[in-house]
Amino acid sequence: MSKRFYITTAIYYVNGQPHLGHAYEMIITDVIARSRRTLGQEVFFLTGLDEHGQKVQQAAQAEKKDPQAYCDELAADWQAFAKKLELTNNDFVRTTQARHKEYVQAQLAKLHAGGQFYKSSYVGFYSTKEETFLTEKDRRPDGTFDPSYGNVTELKEENYFFKLGAHQQWLIDYIEANPTFVQPDYRRNEVLGFLKNNKLEDLCISRPVSRLNWGIPLPFDQDYVTFVWFDALVNYTSIAFAHPEFELWPADIHVIGKDIVKFHAVYWPIMLKAMGLPLPKQVLVHGWWQKDGAKISKSTGNIVDPIAVINEWGLDAFRFYVLRELDIGPDGNWTDAGFKSRYQSELANGLGNLLNRSLSMLKKYRGGIVPAKSDELAADAARAADEARALLKQNQLQAALHSIWGLVTRANQYVDQTRPFSLAKNPAQAQRLDEVLYNLVETCRVLAVLLWPFLPGTAVKIYAQLGLSDEPNALNAATWGGLSAGHAIGEPTPLFPRKEV
Ligand code: ME8
Numbered sequence: 001m002s003k004r005f006y007i008t009t010a011i012y013y014v015n016g017q018p019h020l021g022h023a024y025e026m027i028i029t030d031v032i033a034r035s036r037r038t039l040g041q042e043v044f045f046l047t048g049l050d051e052h053g054q055k056v057q058q059a060a061q062a063e064k065k066d067p068q069a070y071c072d073e074l075a076a077d078w079q080a081f082a083k084k085l086e087l088t089n090n091d092f093v094r095t096t097q098a099r100h101k102e103y104v105q106a107q108l109a110k111l112h113a114g115g116q117f118y119k120s121s122y123v124g125f126y127s128t129k130e131e132t133f134l135t136e137k138d139r140r141p142d143g144t145f146d147p148s149y150g151n152v153t154e155l156k157e158e159n160y161f162f163k164l165g166a167h168q169q170w171l172i173d174y175i176e177a178n179p180t181f182v183q184p185d186y187r188r189n190e191v192l193g194f195l196k197n198n199k200l201e202d203l204c205i206s207r208p209v210s211r212l213n214w215g216i217p218l219p220f221d222q223d224y225v226t227f228v229w230f231d232a233l234v235n236y237t238s239i240a241f242a243h244p245e246f247e248l249w250p251a252d253i254h255v256i257g258k259d260i261v262k263f264h265a266v267y268w269p270i271m272l273k274a275m276g277l278p279l280p281k282q283v284l285v286h287g288w289w290q291k292d293g294a295k296i297s298k299s300t301g302n303i304v305d306p307i308a309v310i311n312e313w314g315l316d317a318f319r320f321y322v323l324r325e326l327d328i329g330p331d332g333n334w335t336d337a338g339f340k341s342r343y344q345s346e347l348a349n350g351l352g353n354l355l356n357r358s359l360s361m362l363k364k365y366r367g368g369i370v371p372a373k374s375d376e377l378a379a380d381a382a383r384a385a386d387e388a389r390a391l392l393k394q395n396q397l398q399a400a401l402h403s404i405w406g407l408v409t410r411a412n413q414y415v416d417q418t419r420p421f422s423l424a425k426n427p428a429q430a431q432r433l434d435e436v437l438y439n440l441v442e443t444c445r446v447l448a449v450l451l452w453p454f455l456p457g458t459a460v461k462i463y464a465q466l467g468l469s470d471e472p473n474a475l476n477a478a479t480w481g482g483l484s485a486g487h488a489i490g491e492p493t494p495l496f497p498r499k500e501v
Helices: 020-040 054-062 069-085 099-113 167-176 185-197 228-233 234-239 257-276 304-311 314-325 336-366 377-393 397-418 427-451 458-464
Strands: 005-013 043-052 091-094 119-128 132-134 152-162 206-208 219-224 251-255 284-285 287-290 331-335
Touching: 005 020, 005 234, 005 287, 005 314, 020 043, 020 251, 020 284, 020 314, 020 377, 020 397, 043 069, 043 228, 054 069, 069 091, 069 185, 069 304, 091 234, 099 228, 099 287, 119 377, 152 206, 152 219, 152 336, 167 185, 167 257, 185 219, 206 397, 219 228, 219 336, 228 234, 234 257, 251 257, 257 284, 304 314, 304 336, 314 331, 314 336, 314 397, 331 336, 336 397, 336 427, 336 458, 377 397, 397 427
Parallel strands: 005 043, 005 251, 043 091, 251 284, 287 331
Antiparallel strands: 119 132, 119 152, 206 219
């Protein structure tokens, strides 16, 4: 059995509907998963839901629902959302599933037996919003806590703690020896800075049932449930080992947002070490989306509804905008004007126009039959394919799209330069017209192959319009000359209808 490329998203709290930030994370993970598939690797892609903890319990209470019933309803929406985005996930974890809960309890029992936990009294402050304990040193100079913590309450209780602190130097050494473990580099430097300048506190891994009962009971003390983060992080392994038919662990990439780096780059490696498991190869950290320069927030109404955008503009227009607009790392800003502008210029007038005029001319001038091979654009296509291949291997999605669009632009310029509509008027130019038409339709075919990880529906439509029955899902097929003379293409239809804006 050979190891599969195993990639995960964070798992999402089921306390509301998915928003732009969640959609972005799912899409970049899907593009990386598809990229590896198109490069010929076997891939396992996991996404899912984080269903326990106070946040979810409170959201259920606010709707006067039993937490499990509440999660079941929302889980159906989230699963439908994954389908709407055409994610190629191989499984969908819900942390309330028996397969996950049993695994978490088995790990807890093992760690407890191995002396990794101790019971101690905790006096301090608690942020429900962040599900985290706070101390005096988290106060701001004016004595208050940062509003991002929400309502902070004072609390004294007995809990179980996991011995994190003992592994601080080991983790520093590990991250220094493995420069790609946390990416981009500036996130890695932040983690190292945090570890070198702070004493790592032990991690509280329990919550008393008297305060919170929506969680996985500790197998060794029924008065407690497991801290939601300990439960959540373990999903990456519980599901990997729920698939004995594949070799999955260690994960190749955990894709997460910038707010949860500490959990993934500090707590999780130490948990895995204690569990006797190898560490994931990489934690890949993306930035956060804003809209119109302000935080996305349901309460202020500053939101982008991904489903509404997809229903109006199509899935691939949505996928394209978020991937082309924002590299993995920095923060991004959604504007409706920016979205429409990319739709119009890059999709409708760029790619869509290239395909439509290339196929329409082939229909009109050659009855839809591919002429003899010609290779005027072969070098341009090969350059775009080589660049895309190299960039996809490094998860440089935005840069890869940029290279691919270089080929779209080149082919559109080629139409303007060679003027096939004029050539068609002159019978003496019949052979030249054949050459031009071949270069155009073959470039469209190569583009479909290169675009498949990013815009899978569009890639499939291009192949169908070219009259090809296979799927454009293997990058090797980007080699020039795939279309043969005499092949009959299908019907040209606009990929991205122009819209009044
Ligand atoms: O943190 N832009 O869940 P979550 C980009 N359950 N990404 C964003 C975003 C935005 N505006 N808002 C949120 C949790 N995200 C835990 C994770 S993993 C074992 C447990 C991203 O639903 C965020 O950075 O609050 C995170 O990666 C993901 O959405 C889930 O956030």
